[in-house]
Amino acid sequence: TIISTLESSLSKKQMLKGKRILISAGPTQEKIDPVRYFTNHSSGKMGYAIAEVAAQLGAQVTLVSGPVSLETPPNVNRIDVTTAAEMYQVINSHFEDSEIIIKAAAVADYRPKQTVDQKMKKKDGELSITLERTNDILQSLGDHKTNQYLVGFAAETHDVLEFGTEKLKKKNLDAIVINDLTKPGAGFGVDTNEVTLLTRTEKKFTFPVASKKQIAQQILNEVAIDLGEQGK
């Protein structure tokens, strides 16, 4: 098949041999009290698939992972975090030393402004919770990057291409992987995905529904080519 041919030719080429790649995956959990928290539906599968394939292509992979129930892929250095603040800290500490950064994690945009150390007792009536913004990791990486190749993700439910294109520019990315969460074989939880890859150099690839591992191969193939063309 085309995919297995692609897989074997990529592996043979070791297209990412020796490259230091930093990948983030999974959701974050933002604590309200010792029992309750905010989170999102990211399963981590897409980021883990990218980490697995990147390692097969010869890269030195560091995977910063939110709480997921997935096994660490072979030859991948995994660092577990829980909150957006921890994710920010770990990614920042590895950023300078990385050549490619792929931010597949679905980091919480908001966290409760106040958290309590004892379980809240419920009361009659409504309850209002104030949320504050977490640090925008991708924006921060885009603002501070020097020679790094930075890939973001956009998971949207409407106007996906428009949002994705805008995000690519606003966050100073080199490429963005755009997911339409409303498509049945795409997005969170499922084992398949269907994405559009846009590059800063205005290349646009549409990868039809395939396993997340196959999508990972296609993404990394185009990233490696784009990187090569920029002489990085």
Add this chain to the structure above:
Amino acid sequence: TIISTLESSLSKKQMLKGKRILISAGPTQEKIDPVRYFTNHSSGKMGYAIAEVAAQLGAQVTLVSGPVSLETPPNVNRIDVTTAAEMYQVINSHFEDSEIIIKAAAVADYRPKQTVDQKMKKKDGELSITLERTNDILQSLGDHKTNQYLVGFAAETHDVLEFGTEKLKKKNLDAIVINDLTKPGAGFGVDTNEVTLLTRTEKKFTFPVASKKQIAQQILNEVAIDLGEQGK
């Protein structure tokens, strides 16, 4: 050992033979938008252990489960739900036909008052979310029960015995299993537990740290005895 002797004598006796038991387990997820939600740290392990042991003791077990990554125990009829509202509905529809109800699920007390069908875009600054109370399933069961034997759980971080005793009375329970979440071998996520069981008949049992399956055996043993003493 004491435990394996207990296990074998319980299994031999089939202490719950033919009893219709309804067990709830796991957390619920309360949607904010298609990506974000509130939840809690319940893993479902305690409820699943009770379902497994109850089936071994000959009971007809229906397990109403929130989203967990656990396998269904043998001979257990499992019904999956996501939200507190779904949990309420499924439990209500099985309640009349059940002889024993064990509510081990950690059902959300609050849900977002408004949910949106498109992913919210983040904005600068703080965000306030209004939460409303979900139905209190245990209170409703306690208020409406006729001949059913009703067991609740109390998972607390402080004044655990006081809260548990109060909950037993207020919710009109026959027994309550009290967890101290601050103890290292107890509560959410871990494979062990350490609980106090109180009955309406003022029996009090303290089960030291053991596997959740062993704790399940001890709870069901005392429930079966208490039930027998009441001629149910």
